[in-house]
Amino acid sequence: MSYKLRNATPGDMISVLDLIHELAEFENQPNAVEITVNDLIKDGYEEGTSFRVIVAEKNNDLVGMALFYPRYSTWKGRSLHLEDLIVKKEFRGKGIGNALYTSVLKYADQNGYKRVAWEVLDWNKVAIDFYISTGARVFDDWRVAHIDEKAIKNYLKKTNS
Amino acid sequence: MSYKLRNATPGDMISVLDLIHELAEFENQPNAVEITVNDLIKDGYEEGTSFRVIVAEKNNDLVGMALFYPRYSTWKGRSLHLEDLIVKKEFRGKGIGNALYTSVLKYADQNGYKRVAWEVLDWNKVAIDFYISTGARVFDDWRVAHIDEKAIKNYLKKTNS
Numbered sequence A, B: 001m002s003y004k005l006r007n008a009t010p011g012d013m014i015s016v017l018d019l020i021h022e023l024a025e026f027e028n029q030p031n032a033v034e035i036t037v038n039d040l041i042k043d044g045y046e047e048g049t050s051f052r053v054i055v056a057e058k059n060n061d062l063v064g065m066a067l068f069y070p071r072y073s074t075w076k077g078r079s080l081h082l083e084d085l086i087v088k089k090e091f092r093g094k095g096i097g098n099a100l101y102t103s104v105l106k107y108a109d110q111n112g113y114k115r116v117a118w119e120v121l122d123w124n125k126v127a128i129d130f131y132i133s134t135g136a137r138v139f140d141d142w143r144v145a146h147i148d149e150k151a152i153k154n155y156l157k158k159t160n161s
Helices: A010-026 A037-046 A096-110 A125-133 A147-156 B010-026 B035-044 B094-110 B125-133 B150-159
Strands: A005-006 A052-058 A062-075 A075-088 A115-121 A138-139 A142-148 B006-008 B052-058 B059-072 B077-087 B115-121 B137-139 B142-149
Touching: A005 A010, A005 A096, A005 B137, A010 A037, A010 A052, A010 A062, A010 A075, A037 B077, A052 A096, A062 A096, A062 A115, A062 B059, A062 B077, A075 A096, A075 A142, A075 B059, A096 A115, A115 A125, A125 A138, A125 B142, A142 B006, A142 B125, A142 B142, A147 B035, B006 B094, B010 B035, B010 B059, B052 B094, B059 B094, B059 B115, B077 B094, B077 B142, B077 B150, B094 B115, B115 B125, B125 B137
Parallel strands: A075 A115, B077 B115
Antiparallel strands: A005 A052, A052 A062, A062 A075, A115 B142, A138 B142, A142 B115, A142 B137, B006 B052, B052 B059, B059 B077
């Protein structure tokens, strides 16, 4: 199957948001997506670069994407975080996800990043097995924690901070 | 107990690295720390800002710190990651960790970040209970994955990428 990988442009953000919605549904969180196309354009292209996106294109349609940005490991130094790796359902199993993943690792290698990190759902065994086969480690003993905007405001108010 | 919180300066990075080492020992990974004081100064202050550090100071000694940086949530938008929250062993239980955590939440609130995220070890029940009491969510079904520099190079070589 012929497809090409390239860096996303602002004009791709409509399709990128569609892919983000598709992933949220796959992760059983269809209503979790609050960002808009305008947010993606502003945050990715207009007010400094919060993230980079590599897209997979086939017949002028976007069929997949990888979105990533820098992080900082206090053990290893400058690192990357792969926030989303998404391939449209009907195009899975054709090597596109693998190619996107590899392109992020190449970007990390070429730009001197010491590590790439991401998160994966524990029931997504196919993904976990793939990642381990590439040399990644998947940790059982770490838990991800979040506090969102509303809870932050509540906490600061409650504690008079 | 009197202590003060302030933004770290390059001159604090020796003490900050000591705290990073102390956390690595607490997490049973005493040999995992590869970065140096020079890396911290370069990455935090000289080549753009990869991270921010708030330190807790008592009698001119640093007794704790919070290190954090921007991330990007494709669900919520601009967010922060709290990479390390560390208080020296002999100063724990005195509210310093709580004050550092609160200062990061205040920074997020004042700067329009939609979420603060971090990772916590599943056996660290005291920390997990504290985070939940503040309104944070700790997720059981996500796993953290890493691929480090050496494994990236191996993978790219093996796959001729």
